[in-house]
Amino acid sequence: MPSDGEDAQDEVLRVAEMFGEVARLLAGHESIQVTLNKIVELAVEHLDGCEFAGISLVRGREITSPASSNDIPRTLDKIQEEVGEGPCLDAIKEHEVFQTGDLAAEERWPRFATRAHQETGVRSILSIRLFVDEDTMGALNLYATKPDAFNETDVAMASVFAAHAAVAMSATRREEDLERKVESRDLIGRAKGILMARSGLTDEQAFDMLRRASQRQNIKLVAVAHQIVDAEPVAPPAEPPTGPTPDSGSVTANGG
Incomplete structure (x- = not known):
């Protein structure tokens, strides 16, 4: 029968392997959706x-x-x-961990708790803010139908899960x-190329025209560029040649 020390060592190894798997997911080529699903x-x-x-x-x-998970x-x-x-x-607004051990008796959120x-x-909820630095993005929420389902160890491990999720979300946002x-x-x-071809402008003059239009319309420069590109007529596809080709014509003439 394993001793308490052996059980504790096995638990440490299990947790290390688990978070190693999460770290490999974040370092790999999985999509953000796959990563978040795996964390859950x-x-x-x-x-x-x-x-x-x-x-x-929350937006x-x-x-x-x-x-x-379901x-x-x-x-x-x-x-x-x-x-x-x-x-x-x-958890998101106040940047803290929020926990309830019996939702049926919860008084902090009476309308939510009842429904x-x-x-x-x-019955039990553990909500942990997802953050990187001071940038709030959301929360990792854990639920159970049993009262008082989460202990201090669960809170600590869930905090690590939340950190992994936040890093993944932040990296994807940067990408x-x-x-x-x-x-x-x-x-x-x-857009600059269109203006240069249409009006004979230099690169600098075309950019200055875009900038002034952006200021005049009070919209972003890229929005002005969208207007110009969208308004540019699309050249119709070339008509296929009609009649005999030169080669076929010469063959016919020779054959005649």
Whole structure:
């Protein structure tokens, strides 16, 4: 029979392997959606008290659920969005960890707690803010139908899960921003080329014309470039040749 020391060592190895898998996902070529789904899957698999898990994002008053172990986290996000209160919203707004051990008796979010317990049967919730530096993006939410399902170890491990999820989301956001910048630069280059060909301008003069139009219309430079590129007529496809080709004509003549 293994000793307590051996059990503790096995648990350390298990946790190390688990987070090693998450780290490999983040360093690999998986998409952000696959990574977030995997984090939710691992949370349910490895956190003893967790039955359901989800990642929530908040933009204005809208809550979206980009990763969810089943329909229950999505239902709970929808309830929080409708009533305007709940642990996920507080975790994001107040930059803290929010936990409840018995949703049926919860008084901090009375409108959310009543509906959430009645519609899903969930009793325990652990919500942890997802962040990189001070940039709030959302929350990792863990759920269970048992009361007092999450202990201090679960909170610590969930915090590591949340850190991995935040890093993945932040990296993807940077990549998307870079892609948008490259696309904007290419679009502005096309617009300058159109102005140069149409009006005989230099590169500098064409850019200055775009800049002045942006200031005059009070819109971004890339929006002006869009207008110019979209307004440029598309050349019709070349008509296929009609009648005999020179080769076929010469063959006919020789044959005649």
